[in-house]
Amino acid sequence: MSKTPALARHTLAQMMRRLRRASGVTLDAAAAEIGCDPTTVGRWEKAKSSPRRSDLMMLARLYNASSAEIGRMTGLLMQAGQQGIWESAKLSPELRTLYEAEMSATSIDVVELDLIPALAQTMEYLRAVQAVELPPVSPSATPEMVERTWRQRHELVFTDPVPTIRLVLGQSSLSYLDDLPEVQSGQLNRLQELDALPSVEVRVLTRLHASMIGGFTIIDPIDSPEGVGVPFVFIEAADGCRYVEDSDVVSRHRAIFEMVWTRAQPIEEYLK
Structure with missing residues (x-):
């Protein structure tokens, strides 16, 4: 059980949004890269849901994320998927x-x-x-x-x-x-x-x-x-x-x- 899955989800969403904007990639382009609807990427960036690890890795490469940033995001994704105290x-x-x-x-x-x-x-x-x-x-x-x-x-x-x-x-x-x-x-x-x-x-x-x-x-x-x-x-x-x-x-x-x-x-x- 994770103490902070919801907080991890919000932090991951913030990182994904920041990296995408810094790389100049639009929501449409990000969605096209992984073959999904732009609203799905938008939901990830608003912490409404979390991506699969494979989708996160594809987006990280598209955004030119550093190895440290990728490691941090995968850790957050793992935390976000766990059962929390307040569930x-x-x-x-x-x-x-x-x-x-x-x-x-x-x-x-x-x-x-x-x-x-x-x-x-x-x-x-x-x-x-x-x-x-x-x-x-x-x-x-x-x-x-x-x-x-x-x-x-x-x-x-x-x-x-x-x-x-x-x-x-x-x-x-x-x-x-x-x-x-x-x-x-x-x-x-x-x-x-x-x-x-x-x-x-x-x-x-x-x-x-x-x-x-x-x-x-x-x-x-x-x-x-x-x-x-x-x-x-x-x-x-x-x-x-x-x-x-x-x-x-x-x-x-x-x-x-x-x-x-x-x-x-x-x-x-x-x-x-």
């Missing part, structure tokens, strides 16, 4: 990638305006969220499955070594706790417990800021020999999730996060 959780491919990346991250930066960030939620808060019928992690996921996924996700992220985690909460996410007296104390305690960890910081936004259009997560995975080390931005919305690895998009979100981080107030100071 049974009925998560979307985007959420599987997010959860896998959290497990192998060096840093996680989160801005969440109206909700307590998922990595900081207590089980009681999670149940309260489910009660107001926010979009579930999967349409077919039962409450029991969601809670089991919550436990496993927290255990995997907060096992040594814990990545560097910076969480920025909107003030409204804490104000809503006033209506949940049975949840409030435990959730505030959890935020303080996390903030006390050496690699975790929690801050609260109390004024106008650069991320008022919405929250997001930036993850820097470990740049391992297997190659699953592509930084990305994860954006969640009512109509689905977006996993964006374009370097310009990641850079813009990093800049926004740093502006928001400097304007936010440490949780301990806010709660005094």
Whole structure:
């Protein structure tokens, strides 16, 4: 079992797309080389599916990939085809990638305006969220499955070594706790417990800021020999999730996060 097959698939897709563009080969030409439809190559480059090893080798030669790049891609392909930890959780491919990346991250930066960030939620808060019928992690996921996924996700992220985690909460996410007296104390305690960890910081936004259009997560995975080390931005919305690895998009979100981080107030100071 591989820990990160979905993340490997995304990294392989990014490499294939980058190599094709650098070589000046079009999708049509790449598809013609291996005798398939251009939409098939497009699906590989969007991590919707993975190529056969023989097709990958033909494309690598067409793109003039180096031996190191070929070795990295074949390793990623092997990883992508294995069973992952989250396969049974009925998560979307985007959420599987997010959860896998959290497990192998060096840093996680989160801005969440109206909700307590998922990595900081207590089980009681999670149940309260489910009660107001926010979009579930999967349409077919039962409450029991969601809670089991919550436990496993927290255990995997907060096992040594814990990545560097910076969480920025909107003030409204804490104000809503006033209506949940049975949840409030435990959730505030959890935020303080996390903030006390050496690699975790929690801050609260109390004024106008650069991320008022919405929250997001930036993850820097470990740049391992297997190659699953592509930084990305994860954006969640009512109509689905977006996993964006374009370097310009990641850079813009990093800049926004740093502006928001400097304007936010440490949780301990806010709660005094």
